[in-house]
Amino acid sequence: MTNENSLTAFLALARTGSFKEAARAIGVSNASLSRYIAQLEAEVELTLFNRTRNNSKLTREGEKFLPVAQSLKADLDSYARRVSEMRATGRRVLRIGCGPLTSRTLIIPVILQMREEMPDMRFEVLVSAYQRPLDLLQGDQFDIFVGDLTYTPMADNVEIVVMDKQPIIFLAHASHEIHDKGPQSLASLLEYPLASPHLHKHWKATLITALGGTDLAAEKVNALPHIECDDYGFLTGLLDGSDFIVGGMPETFTEILASKTAREIAVTPIIQWNICAVRKTQESTPALDQFWSKLIGMNAGSA
Structure with missing residues (x-):
């Protein structure tokens, strides 16, 4: 079975393209690195590198083997980490x-x-x-x-x-002007600065469709959010006196709604997580x- 030294040597040489730099990166001699690479090539029965005087590049077989080596190295790292944790904590x-x-x-x-x-x-x-x-x-x-x-x-x-399939609600500070305008469409809501977690491409597609599916809608949605953060403590903090709109599940906003610092905005259509x-x-x-x-x-x- 391929040993970890050979995998580490292969990945270092594939990354650097230089025996000297790869050996330095993993803390072994050039001779040891060369031996590890030779052992790996003998085991897999493939020529993994085209070697020249100044560099070593992956062969076609080496390029195909690279993701296999990366996956195997990740598994070995995971194994070592978990054994270490079991020893440390029981x-x-x-x-x-x-x-x-x-x-x-x-x-x-x-x-x-x-x-x-x-x-x-x-x-x-x-x-x-x-x-x-x-x-x-x-x-x-x-x-x-x-x-x-x-x-x-x-x-x-x-x-x-x-x-769960949770409806998304949108909030703004209690004094925000949007509360005086009655129920809002998503299009009118997004006229205001938006703060949210990362909007992946499928959520952006949902918003683009809700805004009419036009090029203008795509341009508007692809520029969102104006502030992106995956910490809802940070996002709810933006509701304290700013003009930002923040969206999320109702439970996320229980405390700030109870404090009456922010209020929910009535929005149609309703979208769900x-x-x-x-x-x-x-x-x-x-x-x-x-x-x-x-x-x-x-x-x-x-x-």
């Missing part, structure tokens, strides 16, 4: 990737329940409006993803459960299974 760290709209409404309640039953469990919650969450899940960046999968195609080896939970079907640990069970249980309880 338990796996559970990595949860989630969108900014779900961290408080879904993730916090489940973690608090689990903390009562597994107090030594460690959690890492990675909050962002991920553009390719299934790729990150498959790449072992997190164990579970909970967030917007409206734009995600079907994927192999993953279990996807639709948690498609909130899903995702895990890899081939992975199972007590912590992962318990988190998943409680998460899906919340969904069943709200049905």
Whole structure:
């Protein structure tokens, strides 16, 4: 089986194109690097590099092998990291990737329940409006993803459960002039500065369609948002006295609405976020299974 030294050497040489620079980058001698590359080529029975006096470039076979090597190296890194975590803590760290709209409404309640039953469990919650969450899940960046999968195609080896279809509401400061104008269309709403998490291409397409699908609509939507941030604490902070409009799920704004600092804007048509939970079907640990069970249980309880 290909060893990690050979993979590391291959990836360094593919990146730098120089034996000298690659050897320096991974902290080995030129002779060791050459030996690792030779071992790898002998194992895969392919010539991976065209070597000249001044550089080494990937052959056609080497270019095809590159993504295979990158994937295998990522798996080895993941293995080493997880073993290290088990040694350090006695338990796996559970990595949860989630969108900014779900961290408080879904993730916090489940973690608090689990903390009562597994107090030594460690959690890492990675909050962002991920553009390719299934790729990150498959790449072992997190164990579970909970967030917007409206734009995600079907994927192999993953279990996807639709948690909720939440309407999006828009808020502005209580003194904002928009509140004096009655119900708003999306087109009129977007005449004002907009702050939001990342708007991926499918959400932009939804907005363009809502605005009429014209070139002018596309130009307007592609310039949005005026302020982009995946932290809803930051976004709700913009509602304190500014002229920004901010959108999100109703639960996200519970506190600021209760304080009457900001008010909801009546908007038509209503658009929805498609909130899903995702895990890899081939992975199972007590912590992962318990988190998943409680998460899906919340969904069943709200049905």
